[in-house]
Amino acid sequence: xxxxxxxxxxxxxxxxxxxxxxxxxxxxxxxxxxxxxxxxxxxxxxxxxxxxxxxxxxxxxxxxxxxxxxxxxxxxxxxxxxxxxxxxxxxxxxxxxxxxxxxxxxxxxxxxxxxxxxxxxxxxxxxxxxxxxxxxxxxxxxxxxxxxxxxxxxxxxxxxxxxxxxxxxxxxxxxxxxxxxxxxxxxxxxxxxxxxxxxxxxxxxxxxxxxxxxxxxxxxxxxxxxxxxxxxxxxxxxxxxxxxxxxxxxxxxxxxxxxxxxxxxxxxxxxxxxxxxxxxxxxxxxxxxxxxxxxxxxxxxxxxxxxxxxxxxxxxxxxxxxxxxxxxxxxxxxxxxxxxxxxxxxxxxxxxxxxxxxxxxxxxxxxxxxxxxxxxxxxxxxxxxxxxxxxxxxxxxxxxxxxxxxxxxxxxxxxxxxxxxxxxxxxxxxxxxxxxxxxxxxxxxxxxxxxxxxxxxxxxxxxxxxxxxxxxxxxxxxxxxx
Ligand SMILES: O=C(O)Cc1cc(O)ccc1O
Ligand SMILES: [Fe+2]
Numbered sequence: 001x002x003x004x005x006x007x008x009x010x011x012x013x014x015x016x017x018x019x020x021x022x023x024x025x026x027x028x029x030x031x032x033x034x035x036x037x038x039x040x041x042x043x044x045x046x047x048x049x050x051x052x053x054x055x056x057x058x059x060x061x062x063x064x065x066x067x068x069x070x071x072x073x074x075x076x077x078x079x080x081x082x083x084x085x086x087x088x089x090x091x092x093x094x095x096x097x098x099x100x101x102x103x104x105x106x107x108x109x110x111x112x113x114x115x116x117x118x119x120x121x122x123x124x125x126x127x128x129x130x131x132x133x134x135x136x137x138x139x140x141x142x143x144x145x146x147x148x149x150x151x152x153x154x155x156x157x158x159x160x161x162x163x164x165x166x167x168x169x170x171x172x173x174x175x176x177x178x179x180x181x182x183x184x185x186x187x188x189x190x191x192x193x194x195x196x197x198x199x200x201x202x203x204x205x206x207x208x209x210x211x212x213x214x215x216x217x218x219x220x221x222x223x224x225x226x227x228x229x230x231x232x233x234x235x236x237x238x239x240x241x242x243x244x245x246x247x248x249x250x251x252x253x254x255x256x257x258x259x260x261x262x263x264x265x266x267x268x269x270x271x272x273x274x275x276x277x278x279x280x281x282x283x284x285x286x287x288x289x290x291x292x293x294x295x296x297x298x299x300x301x302x303x304x305x306x307x308x309x310x311x312x313x314x315x316x317x318x319x320x321x322x323x324x325x326x327x328x329x330x331x332x333x334x335x336x337x338x339x340x341x342x343x344x345x346x347x348x349x350x351x352x353x354x355x356x357x358x359x360x361x362x363x364x365x366x367x368x369x370x371x372x373x374x375x376x377x378x379x380x381x382x383x384x385x386x387x388x389x390x391x392x393x394x395x396x397x398x399x400x401x402x403x404x405x406x407x408x409x410x411x412x413x414x415x416x417x418x419x420x421x422x423x424x425x426x427x428x429x430x431x432x433x434x435x436x437x438x439x440x441x442x443x444x445x446x447x448x449x450x451x452x453x454x455x456x457x458x459x460x461x462x463x464x465x466x467x468x469x470x471x472x473x474x475x476x477x478x479x480x481x482x
Contacts, residue, residue: 014255023307024259030305052310065308076296093289100448108464111401115162132162135214142453145445148175164215185223194257358433372413386436390414415468
């Protein structure tokens with residue numbers, strides 16, 4: 001079922017369509033007509049082009065958006081490195097990426113902690129709140145591959161945010177496009193192109209370079225979830241092949257924001273101040289895995305109108321049209337692909353985002369859960385809610401907010417109890433996954449685990465393999481015996 005609708009404030013109006021060429025004006029006639037860069041753009045705005053692909057990328061891949069804004073985004077003092085955070089968050093990423101641990105063992109993590117205060121300094125509730133990490137401070141690189149400076153590879157993150165980013169703070173990543181998968185808590189995301197409200201069972205994608213600010217709406221509680229940053233390429237919809245022209249995630253269900261701006265002006269070095277924000281706006285940038293910051297005298301959220309096909313978007317996983325066998329055998333999980341970031345080799349993804357939503361299993365004479373297997377692709381899994389049909393839940397199991405990694409050629413499959421149950425199950429039509437949703441980031445790359453993921457987070461289940469497969473039984477009866 002789609003995430004329930006409620007009355008959306010005006011800021012959450014959306015435009016529908018995946019990869020569509022869209023346009024949006026927060027003020028009528030802010031977009032120039034018939035050209036992109038007139039001598040004087042309408043309303044005294046600046047025209048600024050945001051290129052998401054090389055200028056010369058083929059038409060079907062070319063991504064760009066024209067922004068019409070109060071001040072161009074180049075007007076800022078030099079960026080300076082942020083000091084290391086000391087808590088192995090995104091600010092410590094370059095070190096983390098250089099020290100990845102490549103491990104052939106199957107790994108599973110207990111649910112990651114919610115945001116905790118970094119110090120006890122300050123006794124008031126407001127002080128304590130301020131000591132909690134915001135979305136950027138609470139982003140931890142768990143695993144990764146490649147190098148953002150070469151635009152190769154990806155980063156897998158978990159996040160735990162206990163407060164909104166400051167009202168005068170924005171963040172962007174030059175390293176890649178970020179897919180965010182909330183597991184608990186609502187993210188109210190202000191982007192240069194407008195607002196996105198992203199709740200558990202929804203996802204969003206923020207393209208490389210787009211500035212944004214993540215807020216936690218009042219009363220929605222702390223936020224926790226997963227994210228994947230693509231250092232290379234972009235997410236797109238998977239081919240449908242013989243499925244035909246509809247199915248899986250349909251293009252019209254992807255939602256892009258409408259233009260929305262803060263009414264504030266005043267360039268760096270000028271005296272004209274930003275009344276609303278006290279004239280100061282912190283912009284943080286992740287660049288080559290390193291965090292930088294600058295303080296500018298104008299809001300980055302001053303885009304009054306835009307047109308293009310390079311924009312953030314959200315998708316409600318409840319709208320996924322799940323397809324499966326109606327005869328026999330368990331299909332490859334690629335049938336559940338929501339988004340795919342292809343490599344240069346057709347059919348082989350740098351990252352596929354795959355979900356396991358509730359679905360009917362009707363296969364006859366079929367072992368219905370996933371088969372035992374080894375894969376040249378690496379498989380990182382998380383659980384948004386409920387359970388997963390191949391793994392037990394409960395303490396020490398695969399539970400919401402936790403994760404697993406089955407790396408290149410690491411054998412895995414149902415744990416012994418799930419296997420025995422499915423082997424003996426009566427094969428009547430059965431609904432699995434009611435109220436559940438697991439997901440997988442599947443990559444052609446070998447994924448290394450960070451120090452934080454292996455040690456600091458203290459969530460690795462040491463006995464994962466033994467508990468899952470230590471007790472697998474021999475059913476072999478000897479040659480010729482059925
Ligand atoms: O390993 C997993 O649980 C993910 C998975 C699910 C499935 O249905 C088939 C293959 C596969 O890797
Ligand atoms: Fe698998």
